[in-house]
Amino acid sequence: MKTKESPKNDFTIDTEMVKHVAYLVRLGISEKEAQAFSPQLTEIINYFHLLNEVDTEAVKPASQISAIRSVMRTDQVRPSMPRPDFLMNVPHTEGNNVQVPLVFDEE
Amino acid sequence: MDLYSLTLREAGELLAKKQVSSLELTSATLEHIHRTDASIRAFVTVSDETALAQARQADERRRRGEMVTPLTGIPFAVKDCISTKGVRTTCSSRILENYLPPYNATVIARLAEAGAVLIGKHNMDEFGMGSSCENSAFFNTHNPWDLERVPGGSSGGSAAAVAARMGTFALGEDTGGSIRMPAGFCNVTGLKTTYGRVSRYGLIALVSSFDSIGPMAQDAYDCASVLQVIAGKDPHDATSLSAPVPDYLKDITQPVKGFRVGIPKEYFQAGMEAGVESSIREAIRKLGELGMEIQEVSLPHTKYGLPVYYLILFAEASANLARFDGTRFGLSVSEGAENVIDLYLQTRREGFGAEVRRRIMLGAYVLSAGYYDAYYLKAQKVRTLLRQDFENAFEKVDVLVAPTCPTTAFKLGEKTADPLAMYLSDIYVVATNPAGVPALSVPCGFSNGMPVGMQLIGKHLSEDLLLRLGHAYQSVTDWHKMRPGMIQ
Numbered sequence: 001m002k003t004k005e006s007p008k009n010d011f012t013i014d015t016e017m018v019k020h021v022a023y024l025v026r027l028g029i030s031e032k033e034a035q036a037f038s039p040q041l042t043e044i045i046n047y048f049h050l051l052n053e054v055d056t057e058a059v060k061p062a063s064q065i066s067a068i069r070s071v072m073r074t075d076q077v078r079p080s081m082p083r084p085d086f087l088m089n090v091p092h093t094e095g096n097n098v099q100v101p102l103v104f105d106e107e
Numbered sequence: 108m109d110l111y112s113l114t115l116r117e118a119g120e121l122l123a124k125k126q127v128s129s130l131e132l133t134s135a136t137l138e139h140i141h142r143t144d145a146s147i148r149a150f151v152t153v154s155d156e157t158a159l160a161q162a163r164q165a166d167e168r169r170r171r172g173e174m175v176t177p178l179t180g181i182p183f184a185v186k187d188c189i190s191t192k193g194v195r196t197t198c199s200s201r202i203l204e205n206y207l208p209p210y211n212a213t214v215i216a217r218l219a220e221a222g223a224v225l226i227g228k229h230n231m232d233e234f235g236m237g238s239s240c241e242n243s244a245f246f247n248t249h250n251p252w253d254l255e256r257v258p259g260g261s262s263g264g265s266a267a268a269v270a271a272r273m274g275t276f277a278l279g280e281d282t283g284g285s286i287r288m289p290a291g292f293c294n295v296t297g298l299k300t301t302y303g304r305v306s307r308y309g310l311i312a313l314v315s316s317f318d319s320i321g322p323m324a325q326d327a328y329d330c331a332s333v334l335q336v337i338a339g340k341d342p343h344d345a346t347s348l349s350a351p352v353p354d355y356l357k358d359i360t361q362p363v364k365g366f367r368v369g370i371p372k373e374y375f376q377a378g379m380e381a382g383v384e385s386s387i388r389e390a391i392r393k394l395g396e397l398g399m400e401i402q403e404v405s406l407p408h409t410k411y412g413l414p415v416y417y418l419i420l421f422a423e424a425s426a427n428l429a430r431f432d433g434t435r436f437g438l439s440v441s442e443g444a445e446n447v448i449d450l451y452l453q454t455r456r457e458g459f460g461a462e463v464r465r466r467i468m469l470g471a472y473v474l475s476a477g478y479y480d481a482y483y484l485k486a487q488k489v490r491t492l493l494r495q496d497f498e499n500a501f502e503k504v505d506v507l508v509a510p511t512c513p514t515t516a517f518k519l520g521e522k523t524a525d526p527l528a529m530y531l532s533d534i535y536v537v538a539t540n541p542a543g544v545p546a547l548s549v550p551c552g553f554s555n556g557m558p559v560g561m562q563l564i565g566k567h568l569s570e571d572l573l574l575r576l577g578h579a580y581q582s583v584t585d586w587h588k589m590r591p592g593m594i595q
Contacts, residue, residue, distance in 0.1 A: 021471050022464075025470075026432070026448065026451035026452055027467060027468065028452035028453055028456030029456065033461075037464075037465060040526055041465065041468065043526075043527055044469060044530075045469070045472070045482075048417070048473075051411055054408070054489050054492065056485060056489060059488040059491050061488045061490070062487050062494060062541070066302055068345075068346060085209035085210075086209065088207065088209060089206060089437070090436065091433060091434070092441065100447050101441065101449065102445065102446045103447045105446075
C-alpha cells in the first residue's frame with residue numbers, strides 16, 4: 001500500500017482551520033484564542049513531519065501492542081449500577097430521566 | 108524516627124509486631140500533610156475521615172488476625188484520575204471538579220481488600236496532559252527539593268507527596284513517562300508496568316493503548332509489595348493480561364551477577380545536563396560492580412519516539428475526551444443553550460484548559476479525512492519500528508539503562524509558553540509506552556542540588572527482574588534514602 005505524499009514543512013494551520021476543527025470537536029473558542037492556537041498547532045504539526053524521514057513502505061501499522069488478539073467471555077446476566085448511583089452525577093434530571101436541551105430542530 | 112517517613116516495609120514490620128497501630132501511623136501522616144502540604148500542594152483532596160475509619164478497620168483486622176496482608180493499615184494516596192467511590196475524582200480538571208465516582212477502580216478495590224488506607228487524591232496535569240503539573244486547573248504543585256521548581260508530570264502530585272513522605276506509597280499513572288519523569292525529578296522510585304499487567308478499570312482514560320497504572324514509593328522493594336496486590340487479570344478490563352502474577356518479593360534480594368545491561372547510545376546525545384550524564388555514568392559503573400555485564404546497544408528509531416507518541420496520544424485522547432459533554436456527569440454549562448450543541452460548546456469551553464483543548468483539536472486534525480494516512484497511520488507504522496527496536500535490543504541484553512530525563516526539574520513557568528519545548532522534556536520516557544514495555548525509575552544522584560533519575564527498561568512482563576535490579580542497586584547506594592531539606 002502506498003501512502004499519500006505527506007504535507008510539506010511550510011504549511012500553516014490558520015485561524016479559520018482552528019475554528020473549524022474546534023467546532024468539529026465541540027470546543028467553543030474565541031477569535032483571540034483561535035489566533036493564539038494557530039501558531040502553536042502549526043509548530044507542533046510541523047514537528048511531526050520528522051516522521052517523513054522514515055521509510056515505512058513495507059511496515060505494517062501497530063494498532064495495539066499486547067499479545068492479546070481477541071477476548072471473548074461468557075455472557076452473564078449481572079446487576080447494573082443502581083439507578084440512583086448513576087443519576088447522582090447527572091447535572092439535569094427530570095424524574096428518573098436525564099434532561100438535555102433540544103437535540104433536533106422542530107421543523 | 109517520624110512514623111510518616113517510614114518505608115512500607117518498615118511500617119509493615121512495626122504494624123505486624125503491634126508496636127504501632129494503623130490509627131497512629133495514619134494520624135501521623137495526616138498531621139504531617141496538614142503541616143507540610145500548604146507549601147507543596149500535592150493533594151487535591153485529603154480524606155481524613157474515611158482514612159481514619161479505614162485505619163480503625165485495619166487495626167481491627169489485625170487484632171482479629173483476619174485477612175492480614177503486608178499492606179493492611181498502610182496509608183496511601185493516588186493520582187486523581189483513578190476512580191474512588193464517594194471520594195471526589197477530578198483529573199485536576201474543572202469539568203470533573205465535583206465528580207463523585209459511583210464505583211471504585213479495580214486497583215482501589217484490590218488495595219481496600221488488602222486493608223490499605225486511602226488518605227487522598229493527588230494533583231496532576233489536567234487529564235494527564237503535561238510534564239510539570241502546571242496544567243492542573245486548580246493549582247501548581249511544587250517540588251519538595253526546591254519549591255520554585257516543578258515536580259514533573261503528569262503524576263507530579265504523587266511524586267511530590269512520596270518525596271515529602273506524605274503517604275507511605277502512591278499509585279501513579281504513566282501514559283508516556285508520567286510516573287517515571289516526576290519520580291526522577293523528586294527522588295522517588297516509580298514503576299511503569301507492562302501494558303495490561305494492571306487493570307485500567309476505573310482509570311479515567313487518556314490514551315487507551317498506552318495508559319499503565321503503577322506504584323510510586325521510596326524504593327523498589329516497596330514498589331514490589333504494592334504491585335503484588337494490584338497486578339493481574341480483571342474481568343472488567345479486557346486488555347488486562349492473564350499471565351500469572353509472580354511473587355515479586357521472592358527473588359528480589361537474589362544476586363544480579365551476569366545480567367546483561369544495554370546502554371542505548373541514542374539516549375546519550377547532546378542536550379543532556381552534564382550533572383545528569385555524570386550521575387548516570389556513575390550508576391552504570393555501580394551496576395558493573397554488582398557483576399552485571401555492560402554493553403552499548405542501538406535503538407535506531409529513538410528520535411521518532413516523541414512524534415509517534417504525541418500523534419497517537421492526540422488521536423486517542425480526542426476520542427476519549429468526547430464523553431465529557433455536560434449531559435451525564437461533570438460540569439454542565441446550560442444557561443442560554445438553545446440546543447444540545449450549544450451545551451457541548453459552552454461546557455467544553457469552560458471545562459477544559461488550554462492544553463487539553465490544544466490536544467483535542469490536534470487529535471481531530473490528525474484523524475481527519477485527507478490527513479489520516481499522513482499522520483495517524485504513519486505514526487502507527489513507525490510505532491511498529493519502535494517496538495522492533497526494543498525486541499532487537501532484548502535479544503542481546505536483559506535490561507536497558509538510560510537517564511529518565513535529560514535535565515533535572517525546571518523552574519515553574521519556564522516552559523509554559525512553549526508547548527513543544529514542554530513536550531521535549533519527555534524525550535527519554537515516551538518510547539516505552541507505544542511499545543508497551545515496563546520501566547522502573549530509581550534515584551541515582553544529584554545535579555546542582557536536584558535529583559537525577561535512572562530508568563531500567565525491560566521486556567514485556569519483566570517487572571520482577573526490573574525490581575530485583577533496582578533493589579540490588581538500592582542495596583549499594585543511598586540516593587533513594589535522601590530527603591528534601593524541608594522535611595528533615
